[in-house]
Amino acid sequence: MLAVHLENGVVSMREAPLPQRPAGFALLRLMVGGICNTDLELQRGYYGFAGTPGHEFVAEVVEAGTRSLVGRRVVGEINLACGQCDCCRQGLGRHCPRRTVLGIVGHPGAFAEYFTLPERNLHALPEGMPLDRAVFTEPLAAACEILDQVAIPRHEPVAVLGDGKLGLLIALVLDAHGYPVHQFGRHPEKLRIAAAAGVATELAGAKLPTAAYNWVVDATGSADGLRSAASMARPRGTVILKSTVHGAVAVDTAPIIVREITLVGSRCGRFEAALPLLEHALIPVEEMIAARYPLREAAHAFAHAAQPGVLKVLLEG
């Protein structure tokens, strides 16, 4: 079968053997995959990754122990948890210390004709859910994770910093849940997607409001984001950290302590929170699709996705 191979920053295609399907796993055939910023970071050399990337996908179940799954279209949770440890027993397999992660850590990813995942990671899609929408389940779940972690009071304004893919999904999710969202970004064409859904958007110049919000989300992906977000928060306010910035960031903790700001690290989320939003078409994710490529043109697709200002690039199986 054909599989994307990523090593030393180079995306290439390889012929690979069909993956073995261990007990409890399903063999999956890629229908559509989404290139995530994490994939681009793997290409830039973070985590010393070498192998098949890809963790946003819709696939068809080719083989599975559970007969009713075969032939179904599925999306899948990306953390392969041990199921035994404290984290797993608390329903937090996403934090299992022994986990592998699809296309990121220790488990070959979805950018291949075929790949495997534990059956318990899979969610069968409702009939008629468009592939182009379903492929956003994983990043949308990451946006929904915020509301799993913190209880934002009804009607509280939330500031979202950043208008990349994740920033847009976060703004749209919060808006869909009824929060007044103020999104600050640098790209008019991206902010337009959020604005069309009812989000109040603003082109962020040099001057951001200070001490103005009880709830701020940093989705800038930049080291400056945390500093800006903290200064936008009111005393006793909360900043949700959605930007994985690699390496040490110089943070002045004094104002965070003096103003008693709470910082909440936030990562992957439950698919159960994202799927109903997609099923009821509450989030216009399709408008974030910038381009689509066949799987064998993954190198071009990665290059396209890495261009500044480009939103979601899809790979079609």
Place this chain on the structure above:
Amino acid sequence: MLAVHLENGVVSMREAPLPQRPAGFALLRLMVGGICNTDLELQRGYYGFAGTPGHEFVAEVVEAGTRSLVGRRVVGEINLACGQCDCCRQGLGRHCPRRTVLGIVGHPGAFAEYFTLPERNLHALPEGMPLDRAVFTEPLAAACEILDQVAIPRHEPVAVLGDGKLGLLIALVLDAHGYPVHQFGRHPEKLRIAAAAGVATELAGAKLPTAAYNWVVDATGSADGLRSAASMARPRGTVILKSTVHGAVAVDTAPIIVREITLVGSRCGRFEAALPLLEHALIPVEEMIAARYPLREAAHAFAHAAQPGVLKVLLEG
């Protein structure tokens, strides 16, 4: 009157006029003051401070609009809030953006024969409360602040990093509230005070436990503290930041985000939370007294307080 003067790192005594008492203020006579790490930081040049320091005190009310206050022994909240703004209306005068702060920002401090504070900042002491105990109200309130900010479930172990004055008070407060406390420090003689009260103490060597606690308090006062505390926290755990470290600290935010750690900045607290603990002698604060000096020997007192490993140094009016 005699007043301590701090400028360019030098502590000296000055003759100063008796302070004016504006409407709503009380004129106070110092009985005993406590030297805090913040005072030592002012001496080291942070905040560009020049003037009379001192914010931990017990005083006698000499003059006040409220006749019943005159002659009473009082402690006092250190933030002089405007009383009008959003923060003040929410009962968070400690975060009033227009506040001055006794002996720290814009209001002469308590290390003088006489000083002033708004009457609404004062708490009259119960009859018979020893001065040596009451002088710990302000730092004890800062320790209590943690339980005002976060709801730690009953019986949850809490790790406290650091065995300085604030670290000890935090461990003792959490212990008094029934939490199993594990305190990690570097000074056997300080840890002994917490251990005698029932806190499990450990001399922190190179190796601290990792991913071991849902609740961790950093009271080390060092840039390393935040890193250590974050690595001790379990996924989805909470780290309370009690160490004001000056200047930017290099923080690797990636593990904080990946492990979804919550960081809570924490500063001053309500005196109402601290006073009952002192009244019922639930916290052995007197054991933290290292030395006492008359006010006029403030320079010696500051020098003593700045020596490594020294706990609370008192100034007697």
